[in-house]
Amino acid sequence: MDKLQITGGHTLNGEVVISGAKNAALPEMCATLLTDEPVRLLNVPRLQDVATMRRLLDNMGVKTETHGDRGGMSFQAADSINPEAPYELVKTMRASVLVLGPLLARFGRAKVSLPGGCAIGSRPVDQHIKGLQAMGAEIDVEHGYMVARLPAGRTRLQGARIATDMVTVTGTENFLMAAALAEGETVLENAAQEPEIPDLAEMLIAMGAKIEGHGTSRIHIQGVERLHGGTHQVVADRIEAGTFLCAVAATGGDVILRHARADHMDAVIDKLRDAGATIEPGSNADGPFIRVRASGRLKAQSFRTTEYPGFPTDMQAQFMALNLISEGTATVTETIFENRFMHVDEMTRLGAHIQTEGKVAIVEGVSKLSGATVMATDLRASASLVIAGLVSEGDTIVDRIYHLDRGYDQMEEKLRAIGAQIERIKG
Numbered sequence: 001m002d003k004l005q006i007t008g009g010h011t012l013n014g015e016v017v018i019s020g021a022k023n024a025a026l027p028e029m030c031a032t033l034l035t036d037e038p039v040r041l042l043n044v045p046r047l048q049d050v051a052t053m054r055r056l057l058d059n060m061g062v063k064t065e066t067h068g069d070r071g072g073m074s075f076q077a078a079d080s081i082n083p084e085a086p087y088e089l090v091k092t093m094r095a096s097v098l099v100l101g102p103l104l105a106r107f108g109r110a111k112v113s114l115p116g117g118c119a120i121g122s123r124p125v126d127q128h129i130k131g132l133q134a135m136g137a138e139i140d141v142e143h144g145y146m147v148a149r150l151p152a153g154r155t156r157l158q159g160a161r162i163a164t165d166m167v168t169v170t171g172t173e174n175f176l177m178a179a180a181l182a183e184g185e186t187v188l189e190n191a192a193q194e195p196e197i198p199d200l201a202e203m204l205i206a207m208g209a210k211i212e213g214h215g216t217s218r219i220h221i222q223g224v225e226r227l228h229g230g231t232h233q234v235v236a237d238r239i240e241a242g243t244f245l246c247a248v249a250a251t252g253g254d255v256i257l258r259h260a261r262a263d264h265m266d267a268v269i270d271k272l273r274d275a276g277a278t279i280e281p282g283s284n285a286d287g288p289f290i291r292v293r294a295s296g297r298l299k300a301q302s303f304r305t306t307e308y309p310g311f312p313t314d315m316q317a318q319f320m321a322l323n324l325i326s327e328g329t330a331t332v333t334e335t336i337f338e339n340r341f342m343h344v345d346e347m348t349r350l351g352a353h354i355q356t357e358g359k360v361a362i363v364e365g366v367s368k369l370s371g372a373t374v375m376a377t378d379l380r381a382s383a384s385l386v387i388a389g390l391v392s393e394g395d396t397i398v399d400r401i402y403h404l405d406r407g408y409d410q411m412e413e414k415l416r417a418i419g420a421q422i423e424r425i426k427g
C-alpha cells in the first residue's frame with residue numbers, strides 16, 4: 001500500500017492546473033450508455049474512480065478509448081452490450097449506481113450490484129429505486145443486486161413527477177439520464193443543484209435531450225425517443241480547487257489555480273476570506289482562475305455542511321485541517337453524512353485539539369502541529385491529512401492513500417510543483 005511522506009513547514013507558491021471534476025466525469029461516463037453513437041469527453045481527470053468506471057463500462061462491452069494526454073476519452077455503447085454491473089467492480093465506488101438509470105432507459109433492463117457500505121455513512125439507494133419505480137420500472141433486490149426491468153409490453157420508461165425525501169446528487173443524476181429517454185415529461189422536485197448536475201444536463205442537451213431548470217431545485221425533462229453522440233468538456237473540479245485553496249491558506253504563500261471556477265465555490269471562498277486569506281478570481285484567454293494569498297495564522301471559522309450552494313460536505317475535512325492551526329475556536333457541523341469525522345482521531349495524533357459531539361466537532365486552534373504517522377480513512381479525510389502534514393513540524397506519513405488516489409489527479413505532483421516537500425513511498 002502506497003504512503004505519502006510530507007515534510008511540513010514550506011509555503012506554497014506558483015501555479016496549479018485544476019483537473020476535470022471526478023463527480024461530473026463519473027455520471028457523464030455513464031451518460032454515454034444512452035446512445036449507440038460515439039460520445040467524446042474532454043478534460044476527464046486521471047484518477048482511480050475514472051479507471052474503475054471505465055473497467056465497469058468495458059466489462060459491459062462498451063468500446064472505450066483515451067485520446068492524447070489532456071483527458072480525452074471516447075465511448076461507444078452498441079445495442080449488443082450486456083447491461084450488468086458486477087459486485088467486484090461496484091464495491092469500491094458508489095458512483096457505479098449511476099449506470100442504473102441509463103441502462104434501464106436504453107435497454108429496458110439492468111442488473112446492478114448494490115454499492116457496498118462506505119466509510120462516511122450508510123449511503124442507501126432507496127431514493128434511486130423509488131424514483132425509477134415511479135417511472136414504471138420493476139426493481140427487485142435479489143442476492144445483493146438490483147434487478148430492474150420494464151413491465152411486459154413496455155419499451156420505454158414513463159415520465160413521472162419525482163419528489164425525493166432528501167436532496168440526492170447521484171439520485172438526481174440517475175433520474176435525469178433515465179428521463180431523457182422516457183416517454184413524456186418528468187419533473188424532478190427537490191433536485192440537487194450541485195454544479196455537476198447542470199454540467200451533466202448540458203452534456204445530455206448536446207446529445208439531443210430536452211431539459212429545463214437544471215441548476216434549480218425543479219427540473220423538467222421532456223423525454224425523446226433517441227439521443228445522439230456528441231462531445232462534452234468536463235467542468236473543473238470545485239473540490240480539488242477548494243482543497244488547494246485550504247492548503248495555501250494553511251501554509252501561506254501565493255498560488256494561481258488555473259481553470260478553477262470561483263462561481264462554484266462561494267461558500268468556501270467566503271469562509272476563507274473571513275479567515276483572512278486573500279482570494280481573487282479572474283479570467284484570461286486560458287479560462288477562469290483563482291489567485292489565493294495568505295500569510296501568518298488565520299482565524300478559525302465555524303461552518304455547517306449543507307447541500308449546494310451551501311458549504312460542501314466534500315470540503316469539511318480540508319477546512320477543518322485549516323482550522324486546526326488557526327487562531328480561536330470553531331464548530332464544524334456535518335449534516336449530510338452521519339460518519340464523516342474519521343479524520344478527527346488522526347488529526348489528534350498530530351497534536352490537534354478537537355472534541356466531537358454527534359454531528360458537531362469543536363476545534364480549538366493550536367499554534368503548531370507535530371508530524372506523525374496517520375491513516376487515511378476516506379477520500380477527503382486523506383486530503384485533510386495531507387494539508388495537516390504540510391503545516392506540521394517534521395515528517396508526517398499518510399498511510400492508505402489509495403483513498404486519495406480514488407479522487408485526486410496527481411495531487412502530490414501538483415503540490416510538489418508549488419513547493420511542498422512530499423514523496424510517495426511505494427509499498
Ligand SMILES: CC(=O)N[C@H]1[C@@H](OP(=O)(O)OP(=O)(O)OC[C@H]2O[C@@H](n3ccc(=O)[nH]c3=O)[C@H](O)[C@@H]2O)O[C@H](CO)[C@@H](O)[C@@H]1O
Nearest residue numbers: 023095123124125126127128166167168169170314336337
Ligand atoms: C459520485 C458523487 O457525486 N458523490 C457525491 C454525491 O454522493 P451521493 O450522491 O451518494 O450523495 P447524496 O446526495 O445521494 O446523499 C445525500 C444524503 O442522502 C442520503 N440518501 C441518498 C440517496 C438515497 O437513495 N437515500 C438516502 O438516504 C445519503 O445517505 C446522504 O445522507 O453527493 C455527496 C453530497 O454532496 C458528495 O459527498 C459525494 O461526493
Ligand SMILES: C=C(OP(=O)(O)O)C(=O)O
Nearest residue numbers: 023094095314379380407
Ligand atoms: C464522497 C465522495 O465521493 P463518493 O461519493 O464517490 O464516495 C467525495 O467525492 O468526497
